[in-house]
Amino acid sequence: MDRITLPDGEWRHRPGLDRLAEVLGARDDRARLVGGAVRDTLLRLPVHDIDIATRHAPEQVLALLKAAGIRAVPTGLAHGTITAVLESGPVEVTTLRRDVATDGRHATVAFTDAWEEDAARRDFTMNALYADPASGTIFDYFDGLADLDARRVRFIGDPYRRIAEDHLRILRFFRFLARFGDAPDPEGLAACVARANDLMALSRERIADELLKLLVARDAVRVVSLMIEHGIFRPVLPEITAAGVARLERCADSEAAAEISPDPIRRLAALLPDDPKLAEGIATRLKLSKAHRNRLTCAVVPDLMGSPYRAAYLLGRQGAIDRMLVHVAEPMDAVIAARHLSHWEVPRLPLTGGALIARGLSRGPDVARTLRRVEDRWIDEGFPDAARVSEIADAEVAQALRS
Incomplete structure (x- = not known):
């Protein structure tokens, strides 16, 4: 097989990154790039976060960075994660790990120096790709490259075991499917459907975090529809039903036509019934911030206030845009109103x-x-x-x- 190397990208030339790799011994295979940066570069997507996996124990990482004058923050020392603060931004450095015990929410880990052991504990094959920082050589232990090429989100090993280790992987499966995938992997989908009730054991904050990321993904509408069809939301968010999918699709299309960024709170409002009390209950259950709770309860109300400008004055510009994109039945009307409001300065009454x-x-x-x-x-x-x-x-x- 031909050797596959990581394409070049602007992020690979970030000031300080080469030196960090050198300090961590990348030349001697003591450190490799891993995870999202490798995956997204192969997909020609922007890279925001950089992760390095290393054979060094956490205490050794701290010592090496201190000796090199690189600021180190022990952000997750128990799990082997240290943040190296470079002039160009943070880089997470994590010691190779294997799971010792899991309960579906938390994992007890042991450190290892075996790359394949570290790869085996990860969730999906496309997230278990490593790259040499200098040469860009890709290391693939579970056919992640083939899955990435096929746009296939596939669990590493037994999907049921992966889900038992961390129940959040059910939602991550669908989020990654919405962001990167085409057709779902049948075995992974079957496992998620069978274990959907496991979501009830998760904190609502973790559920909210995954849900809001999923709702703004590339193929969110199709994947949300798939999740509803298979009862994934039923254990934790039974209010999300097929009735909201058409409105979610209309909202997403209108956002794109109006050149407005996809918004998770607006899209969640599109999925819900027109009931502010119900929306407030969901926001409380998901432990959303007060600002997001207020915005969600406002967005589900179908009253368009007579005109877009009146709505913007009384609700604020964002609140008015939310209602236009969620509730206006004619997409072009919603798009025109949203475009106008996005550039309109809400006036103040010139009278006291x-x-x-x-x-x-x-x-x-x-x-x-x-x-x-x-x-x-x-x-x-x-x-x-x-x-x-x-x-x-x-x-x-x-x-x-x-x-």
Whole structure:
């Protein structure tokens, strides 16, 4: 077989990376690039995170980096992970490991110096590819290159065992399928379907993290539909049903047409029923941030507020765009509205309560009521300038004084 090497990429020339590899002994096969950086480079995708696997024990890594003057942060020392902080950004360095015990949520590991043992504990074949930092030579122990070429997400070894080790791999299987895959590996799919109830043992934060990543993946609509068809969501998110798939597809298509980045909270809203209380319950269950919880509960409401600009003024620009893309039935209308709003600066009412008092109103609730009426007319008239607002204010104050 011809030797396969890692294509060149801008990330491979990051300042300090060659020196880090040298310090860790890559020339003597003590360190290799691994995981996402290797996979994504082979797929000609952008690389964001760099991981290095090493035969050195964690204490040796710390000592080597200290001696070389490279800042080291023990981010996951119990599992052998140390972050090397380079001038060009962080690089995670992890000692080769093998699993000693797992319970579906956590793993107890032992360190090893065998590359294949480290590869065997990883989830999918495409994530168990290593590369020599200098030559780019690829090391493939489980036919990951063939799977990558076929766009096949395949568990390493027995899928049931891999899932038993970490139940989150069920969701990761579908996320990777949505990002990289074509047809699902039948054995992997069957195992995920059979063990879907294992998801109930996971923390809701881990479920939310995987779900939100999945929803913005390249082929999210097809894969979410597949997950619903096979009952994957039922144990933890039974509210996600086939009824939401068409709206998710419309939302995703509208985002692309409007040249707006895919958004996981908006796409989750598209999947859910039009029920803010239900959405708030789901957000709480998934332990989303307060900002995401508020946004989700707002996005599921189908009230379009009369016009996109009125919605943007009352809900904020993002809230209005969410509702347009989720609830407007005609895709082109949603796209046009979203494009306009994405460049529209939400105005501020050029009037204060003090200006109404200066016109003769007494301090108190009359000021607030009159200010609201002025604001309503200003919105209805399409946010006219200060001169027109002054005319509206004169008329509303006169009416208030007569009343």
